[in-house]
Amino acid sequence: MKDWNDWNWQLANRITTLEQLEKYTDLTKEERVSIKEASFRFTWAITPYFAGLIDRTDRHCPIRMQVVPTAEELFDDAGVADPLDEEKHAPVELVIRVYPDRVAFCIGNRCPTYCRHCLRKETMVGKPDREFSDDKVAAGIRYIREHAEIRDVLLTGGDPLMMPDDRLEDIIRRLHAIPSVEVIRIGSRAPCTLPQRITPELCKMLEKYHPIYLNTQFNHPREITPEAEQACARLASAGIPLGNQSVLLRGINDNLPTMKKLCQQLMRIRVRPYYIYQCQTLTGTRHLRTPIERGLKIMRGLQGYTSGLAVPKYVLDTPYGKIPIAPSYVVGREGNKMVLCTYNGNIWREENPPEEQNVSQPQEMPQPSASCACSSDRL
């Protein structure tokens, strides 16, 4: 079908009403009410392509649960609107700066499909669709130019690939021209929810501005379709390293077999698993949040049981930056031996070379602050 493969057709025909949704999934009377109630509060829209992945009869379909709103979003007393305090970290309107050497630059607030777990669902994404004005974008670029310590710019939003190629190119070209910007990264879920967006023309444009990296978000192995595979192949063939940032979601992917299969299938389509995010304590996501212990168990079940390349980092994002949450394989010390544990439970004692006296630490080695409990001395 010619239109189906046209990304603008996919956007123009997004599912935003119950009547349209019922072409893709069966709904009970209660579910219809539930979706209606949630839609007064939160935006929803689903590309026909992504809706087509919904299993019609499965009420707990992992695709459906990510994108079809439910009244459960209205019952969340712990969640807050802006868990990362991003509004406080914006030196100019569209730039979020938490780290000295890199920024997130939010150049739009629209997405092909709105995720129920979206981190910015209250602050930016899915508010009335708008393209941020040229003036605001120019102010962001100026800020990045004037702060030469920023060497890595992550284009995000919203989805930067919602804009037409020429507008996106204009922004990338201006960033690329800044001598202190060494790397441009794009955060986009289009390879997963709108793979038709990844056209040969887009890839040809992007490859002029290398190094360009793209991180996407696949959350379930069922999302890895021939269309997604083709989109990723086009990007990878344009020399764009691909990473995946999945979100750990209750009842969707918070079990080892699903996560392992996802990571392995991503490797097959040339996407390197990069992060698994702990779902933020964010308004309207209580039903999707899962205990950190579950995430740790999944990490234990990945490490060593599959290729290290297929093992992402499990992270919690906070207003102060991302914190890796990792199981420890260090058991303790015996004399001058370090006791370690292999992935499958074997104990290994390793002769531990002594710290040389009188050798000063290299200047750039950051020391944990005195108050930080994670100091390595606690071993």
Ligand SMILES: *Cc1c(COP(=O)(O)O)cnc(C)c1O
């Ligand atoms: C996640 C994030 C980045 C990029 O972080 P990496 O860990 O380098 O991928 C940059 N800025 C902000 C504000 C972020 O939240």
Ligand code: SF4
């Ligand atoms: S694609 Fe990303 S920014 Fe867009 S709705 Fe989903 S999580 Fe939010």
